[in-house]
Amino acid sequence: MRRAMLFKSNKWWLIPAFLLAVALPFFVGAYRLQIFIFVITYSLLALAFQLTMRVGLPRFDVAAWWGVGAYTSGMLMLKANMSFWLTLPISVLVSVVLGFAVFSVSVRRGMMVFMMFGMVFALALQQVFGSVKFFGGWGGTPQLPPVTIGSYVLNDKMWIYYLGMALLIFNLGVYQLLYKSRIGRAWSAIGSGLRLASSLGVNVVGYRLANVLVGNAFLALAGSFSVVYQAMIIPTTYGFQQSIYVMMYVVIGGLGFAMAGPIVGALVLTLISESMRAAQQYQPIVTGVITVLIIMFAPWGLLGVLRSRVVSVLQRLLSSRAALPDIPSSLGSPASVTAEEPGKDA
Amino acid sequence: MALLETRGLSKSFGRLEAVKDLDLTVEQGELRGLIGPNGAGKSTVFNLITGFDVPTRGTVWFRGENITNVPAHKIAQKGISRAFQQSYLFMFSTVLENVLVGCHMSSRAGALREFLHTRSARMRDREARNKAMEILDFMGMAHLADEPASSLSHGYQRCLGVAMALACEPTLLLLDEPVTGMNPTESAEMVERIRRIREKGITVILVEHSMEVVMNVCERITVLSYGQKLAEGLPAEIQCNPLVVEAYLGKEEA
Numbered sequence: 001m002r003r004a005m006l007f008k009s010n011k012w013w014l015i016p017a018f019l020l021a022v023a024l025p026f027f028v029g030a031y032r033l034q035i036f037i038f039v040i041t042y043s044l045l046a047l048a049f050q051l052t053m054r055v056g057l058p059r060f061d062v063a064a065w066w067g068v069g070a071y072t073s074g075m076l077m078l079k080a081n082m083s084f085w086l087t088l089p090i091s092v093l094v095s096v097v098l099g100f101a102v103f104s105v106s107v108r109r110g111m112m113v114f115m116m117f118g119m120v121f122a123l124a125l126q127q128v129f130g131s132v133k134f135f136g137g138w139g140g141t142p143q144l145p146p147v148t149i150g151s152y153v154l155n156d157k158m159w160i161y162y163l164g165m166a167l168l169i170f171n172l173g174v175y176q177l178l179y180k181s182r183i184g185r186a187w188s189a190i191g192s193g194l195r196l197a198s199s200l201g202v203n204v205v206g207y208r209l210a211n212v213l214v215g216n217a218f219l220a221l222a223g224s225f226s227v228v229y230q231a232m233i234i235p236t237t238y239g240f241q242q243s244i245y246v247m248m249y250v251v252i253g254g255l256g257f258a259m260a261g262p263i264v265g266a267l268v269l270t271l272i273s274e275s276m277r278a279a280q281q282y283q284p285i286v287t288g289v290i291t292v293l294i295i296m297f298a299p300w301g302l303l304g305v306l307r308s309r310v311v312s313v314l315q316r317l318l319s320s321r322a323a324l325p326d327i328p329s330s331l332g333s334p335a336s337v338t339a340e341e342p343g344k345d346a
Numbered sequence: 347m348a349l350l351e352t353r354g355l356s357k358s359f360g361r362l363e364a365v366k367d368l369d370l371t372v373e374q375g376e377l378r379g380l381i382g383p384n385g386a387g388k389s390t391v392f393n394l395i396t397g398f399d400v401p402t403r404g405t406v407w408f409r410g411e412n413i414t415n416v417p418a419h420k421i422a423q424k425g426i427s428r429a430f431q432q433s434y435l436f437m438f439s440t441v442l443e444n445v446l447v448g449c450h451m452s453s454r455a456g457a458l459r460e461f462l463h464t465r466s467a468r469m470r471d472r473e474a475r476n477k478a479m480e481i482l483d484f485m486g487m488a489h490l491a492d493e494p495a496s497s498l499s500h501g502y503q504r505c506l507g508v509a510m511a512l513a514c515e516p517t518l519l520l521l522d523e524p525v526t527g528m529n530p531t532e533s534a535e536m537v538e539r540i541r542r543i544r545e546k547g548i549t550v551i552l553v554e555h556s557m558e559v560v561m562n563v564c565e566r567i568t569v570l571s572y573g574q575k576l577a578e579g580l581p582a583e584i585q586c587n588p589l590v591v592e593a594y595l596g597k598e599e600a
């Protein structure tokens with residue numbers, strides 16, 4: 001019991017991980033740094049996916065809302081000459097309001113409808129971005145104006161990287177506060193037992209809606225962030241395929257790990273596909289096979305494997321007879337992913 | 347005014363009429379037994395009362411309010427809680443966390459304050475924890491508060507289900523076969539607790555297969571058979587009602 005507590009509170013690895021992330025720009029060149037900027041962006045996307053998994057809703061519209069953020073910021077900068085920083089709150093607002101319109105229809109109809117609605121919406125939205133003249137067509141928007149701070153032009157990869165890190169840490173902080181609060185408790189309850197939660201007075205539809213919209217807000221921020229390091233916005237970047245990759249990041253990192261899972265997954269997969277640049281056409285196949293293998297042989301993901309290794313080493317060190325729990329309960333479970341019961345959705 | 351009243355309550359699953367024209371009246375403070383052979387529709391009645399199933403026909407009134415089409419979580423908030431027939435728990439959470447979900451709605455501090463963990467939110471959180479521990483203590487499982495729910499014995503899982511329902515501070519508590527699968531000691535303890543719950547002023551409807559338990563603890567009993575009310579009355583009356591005897595014996599012979 002006490003040992004389990006000790007193990008749980010063991011967050012020492014956060015410090016070296018943070019220091020390593022901060023020091024990274026001093027070790028890698030501009031090209032490599034850009035890859036890590038992608039990792040940050042993909043982590044943000046994966047965190048939004050992981051957030052709604054918390055309430056038993058897999059979403060495959062992640063990239064579409066990411067695009068909403070990018071296009072909102074990009075269009076306001078291009079057409080209204082607005083400062084990038086001013087577009088941030090507007091981009092969040094657009095994503096949340098539009099999201100509310102879509103999700104207030106789909107969330108109350110359960111997981112399947114939510115999923116299908118999201119995919120259809122994502123597909124339609126990409127078509128809009130691609131074929132409506134206003135957005136610049138399939139070839140992309142015109143050249144975006146540079147992002148500036150006062151008179152300083154933000155084009156140094158290092159500062160873009162730090163901006164992304166700040167965004168990521170902000171995102172993690174907000175999630176942490178949410179997960180620790182009563183709201184987070186209600187979310188986990190919904191994820192691990194829909195009917196049970198509603199029998200205890202938890203408004204399933206309301207809490208799910210709030211959850212998805214929090215995700216939307218951060219997806220919009222990630223979209224706006226992508227404007228900083230791109231010369232122009234191309235609609236296919238925000239396509240359906242990216243949403244599937246996001247799911248793979250989360251599965252590979254570990255579904256039970258609310259914060260580290262998405263980041264580790266995004267990091268590993270991005271590095272793998274980057275190392276395969278020469279054989280690009282095989283890259284989806286390789287990543288797909290890796291994902292399937294992980295699902296089959298390590299359902300807790302890479303972090304799950306790592307943790308059970310650490311646990312078994314600790315066990316040997318402490319030579320404890322009582323088995324430590326494989327995964328602390330506070331981390332949720334992959335079971336929560338499939339916990340949707342048929343029948344009335346409260 | 348009765349606490350709970352159903353009028354012509356019916357539920358069909360395809361061609362099967364699981365509940366048929368049920369008129370049920372439960373007064374404040376009662377401990378009502380609801381019995382019937384397997385498949386008589388007892389759990390379905392609970393589902394209809396708590397908003398888990400939508401009735402095909404009929405209405406449900408709670409404290410004079412029509413709650414027929416009210417969603418399940420609102421009904422729970424109005425004061426009807428239930429413990430499920432299956433041990434239905436948040437298996438990956440601790441016992442305490444399970445009960446805390448039940449305390450959820452009675453401990454709201456406003457979403458923003460909750461989010462920012464203000465002092466008042468933290469205080470309410472502590473209050474909720476204290477309340478949850480009290481309830482666990484009452485159910486005789488305070489020592490298991492930090493164990494994962496999945497590690498509990500069957501008997502304690504049943505107890506936890508009741509504890510979670512109690513955490514919602516119900517006016518009306520629906521218990522669906524709470525002692526099923528328990529050993530005689532556990533079962534006797536549970537019966538004693540049901541009595542004490544009732545003494546606290548909570549109205550209870552108890553579905554139970556064990557005749558001994560029902561006859562022992564309920565002062566009024568309703569008998570269902572094939573979704574219809576077969577008889578209603580005092581335990582002694584029910585015990586010697588030929589219709590009831592036949593329904594049960596007929597079932598056994600089949």
Ligand SMILES: Nc1ncnc2c1ncn2[C@@H]1O[C@H](COP(=O)(O)OP(=O)(O)OP(=O)(O)O)[C@@H](O)[C@H]1O
Pocket residue numbers: 359362364382383384385386387388389390391431
């Ligand atoms: N969701 C459903 N879909 C179809 N049929 C159902 C459904 N729920 C219950 N039934 C059927 O309705 C009838 C009544 O079921 P119910 O569970 O209410 O009985 P019960 O009295 O609780 O029985 P038991 O003592 O076995 O718990 C049964 O024949 C059952 O098969």
Ligand SMILES: [Mg+2]
Pocket residue numbers: 388389390431522
């Ligand atoms: Mg039943």
